[in-house]
Amino acid sequence: MADRGFHWLMVLCAFSIFGIVILIATELVVRSQMTWKQFGLSFFYRADIDPTTHLPWYWDPVNGHFSALPFIYGTLVTSFVALLLAVPLAIGLSIFLTEMCPRVLRSGLAFLTELLAAIPSVIYGLWAVFVLVPILREHVNPWLTRALGWTGLFGIDNPTGLGYLAAAVVLAIMILPIISSLTREVMTAVPHSQREAVLALGATRWEMIRMGVLRNARIGIVGAVILGLGRALGETMAVQMVIGNTPEIHKSLLANGATMSAVIANEYAEAVTDLHRSALTELGLALFVVTIIVNALARLLVWAVTRGAPTQVH
Amino acid sequence: MNTGEMTFRSRLRGAADHLVTGLAIVATALVILPLVAIFVYLLYKGASSLNFAFFTQMPKPPGELGGGMANAIVGSAVLLGVGSLIGVPIGIGSGIFLAEYGRGTKLANAVRFTADVLNGVPSIVMGIAGYALVVVPLHRFSAFAGGVTLGIMMIPTITRTTEEMLLMVPNAVREAALGLGVPNWRSVLSITLRTASPGVITGCMLAFSRVAGETAPLIFTAFGNNFFSTTLKEPIEALPLQIWVYATGPYEDWHRLAWGGALVLIVLIVTAVSLVRWVTSRGVLKGAS
Numbered sequence: 001m002a003d004r005g006f007h008w009l010m011v012l013c014a015f016s017i018f019g020i021v022i023l024i025a026t027e028l029v030v031r032s033q034m035t036w037k038q039f040g041l042s043f044f045y046r047a048d049i050d051p052t053t054h055l056p057w058y059w060d061p062v063n064g065h066f067s068a069l070p071f072i073y074g075t076l077v078t079s080f081v082a083l084l085l086a087v088p089l090a091i092g093l094s095i096f097l098t099e100m101c102p103r104v105l106r107s108g109l110a111f112l113t114e115l116l117a118a119i120p121s122v123i124y125g126l127w128a129v130f131v132l133v134p135i136l137r138e139h140v141n142p143w144l145t146r147a148l149g150w151t152g153l154f155g156i157d158n159p160t161g162l163g164y165l166a167a168a169v170v171l172a173i174m175i176l177p178i179i180s181s182l183t184r185e186v187m188t189a190v191p192h193s194q195r196e197a198v199l200a201l202g203a204t205r206w207e208m209i210r211m212g213v214l215r216n217a218r219i220g221i222v223g224a225v226i227l228g229l230g231r232a233l234g235e236t237m238a239v240q241m242v243i244g245n246t247p248e249i250h251k252s253l254l255a256n257g258a259t260m261s262a263v264i265a266n267e268y269a270e271a272v273t274d275l276h277r278s279a280l281t282e283l284g285l286a287l288f289v290v291t292i293i294v295n296a297l298a299r300l301l302v303w304a305v306t307r308g309a310p311t312q313v314h
Numbered sequence: 315m316n317t318g319e320m321t322f323r324s325r326l327r328g329a330a331d332h333l334v335t336g337l338a339i340v341a342t343a344l345v346i347l348p349l350v351a352i353f354v355y356l357l358y359k360g361a362s363s364l365n366f367a368f369f370t371q372m373p374k375p376p377g378e379l380g381g382g383m384a385n386a387i388v389g390s391a392v393l394l395g396v397g398s399l400i401g402v403p404i405g406i407g408s409g410i411f412l413a414e415y416g417r418g419t420k421l422a423n424a425v426r427f428t429a430d431v432l433n434g435v436p437s438i439v440m441g442i443a444g445y446a447l448v449v450v451p452l453h454r455f456s457a458f459a460g461g462v463t464l465g466i467m468m469i470p471t472i473t474r475t476t477e478e479m480l481l482m483v484p485n486a487v488r489e490a491a492l493g494l495g496v497p498n499w500r501s502v503l504s505i506t507l508r509t510a511s512p513g514v515i516t517g518c519m520l521a522f523s524r525v526a527g528e529t530a531p532l533i534f535t536a537f538g539n540n541f542f543s544t545t546l547k548e549p550i551e552a553l554p555l556q557i558w559v560y561a562t563g564p565y566e567d568w569h570r571l572a573w574g575g576a577l578v579l580i581v582l583i584v585t586a587v588s589l590v591r592w593v594t595s596r597g598v599l600k601g602a603s
Contacts (some may be wrong), residue, residue: 013405014425017469024439027447090345093338093341097342109342112346118584119583123576124556125558126573127356197490206327208334209334234436237532261530264438265533268533268534281442284438284442286440291439
């Protein structure tokens with residue numbers, strides 16, 4: 001009797017996880033209905049011109065005009081630039097840790113990267129506001145404008161140092177640990193016989209890593225990168241603190257922008273109308289759906305590689 | 315006749331090898347650099363702004379010097395207490411289900427996958443969920459809403475670590491208990507869970523330290539409060555929320571307090587993470603089995 005009771009109690013606990021996820025999904029759908037009815041799918045792509053000022057007109061809560069375009073743009077731009085910065089570093093770090101590093105250093109360095117993952121978002125933001133942004137403003141941004149200004153990507157002279165690039169750099173630092181730890185996992189899952197076979201053919205260490213390790217682990221590495229992307233898309237506080245928070249679209253990475261998560265953090269508590277809150281909820285729903293798809297895809301890829309492999313090869 | 319070409323190629327290969335080794339080392343240095351920079355700067359700025367008043371005094375009105383974060387520290391404790399009350403039992407319960415009852419079943423796989431999904435939901439979306447599920451029905455921002463949101467966020471981590479730790483308990487231990495005629499539920503609670511308890515506790519600490527630094531889910535659930543409050547019905551301040559407000563504020567003394575708060579948070583988190591690593595690397599279950 002007590003046995004069955006206990007069993008069902010544990011099943012109930014497990015089912016509550018389903019319940020929570022379903023509850024979150026239904027609440028998000030129900031509370032974004034108002035925006036959905038009014039704008040439909042065009043909420044995500046409309047780009048209107050303000051009739052009086054003739055400037056782009058995206059997000060105007062007071063006049064009830066909503067378009068998610070600048071936030072989607074900001075989220076995508078910051079996430080992809082962050083990946084561009086983080087992925088080579090993460091793969092370099094993983095190669096160093098799994099193939100080259102003396103054993104003494106390995107666990108220490110791995111622990112340090114784990115610590116990077118544990119630092120709260122708001123502390124990254126704090127550090128970015130007081131250390132990173134001044135460095136970008138004084139040294140990096142002027143140089144980028146001078147050297148690469150002709151591409152148009154580093155054009156606008158933004159005296160604050162905030163903007164897409166600052167957000168992307170913080171994001172890169174934040175997603176590095178997750179990408180590198182998963183990459184390390186799939187690389188250690190490659191059987192040693194693969195390495196030995198390539199070495200036996202007279203390959204140098206780099207050729208061994210390229211042909212024996214990276215080629216076998218590439219699907220898992222792609223999975224790790226996608227998981228990092230999932231993190232970057234939903235990251236809120238650090239981005240909100242350095243992106244400048246203006247609902248505009250700029251080609252220049254040095255300009256102020258906004259992301260989906262940042263605008264929710266900024267405006268949700270003080271939404272001016274029900275429609276405004278509903279529009280913000282729809283942004284949340286979009287983030288929810290996208291992160292679920294991205295995470296599921298990434299897990300599938302990592303799982304495909306590490307499945308059946310020895311868990312610890314040291 | 316090919317030897318000249320061969321030596322050139324082998325030299326090229328050797329150079330490529332050295333180049334990649336160098337690049338890997340540079341990449342490692344570039345990863346370690348920001349971490350060290352963050353820690354050193356945090357210690358330097360935080361230690362100089364921490365004093366007794368920081369822990370005992372209330373925030374001063376904007377622009378005035380001094381004051382502390384007593385209300386935020388107590389508020390964080392209240393929020394994390396409520397969160398743990400919700401997250402720990404449900405998390406451990408579902409972990410027990412996965413490891414003891416559902417092993418290898420489709421249902422267990424579905425639970426595991428849903429827990430991973432929940433873990434991947436951005437924290438800001440969890441904030442919206444907390445707002446919709448608790449703040450709207452009760453018509454107010456409250457410490458309770460913030461605690462519930464944090465509790466939900468703790469569940470996946472605790473579930474997965476509890477499952478992992480229980481799976482490490484050898485089957486012989488379970489069989490021994492059952493062989494003595496102990497009912498199954500007693501065997502799970504007093505034998506299996508007890509054997510794995512150091513690991514389960516560290517899993518809870520990991521989840522705890524992770525939500526301790528969360529800001530985004532609290533902005534529109536706990537909302538923040540400039541005054542001292544411990545009641546669950548009222549809005550409440552939290553350490554990460556206060557850090558956020560102070561870091562983005564215009565006053566020099568606010569920035570000082572933000573660094574102090576950040577140091578307190580980081581010390582808490584680093585302690586938890588190091589403890590987790592120490593316990594798991596020691597192989598908690600070796601002595602017990």
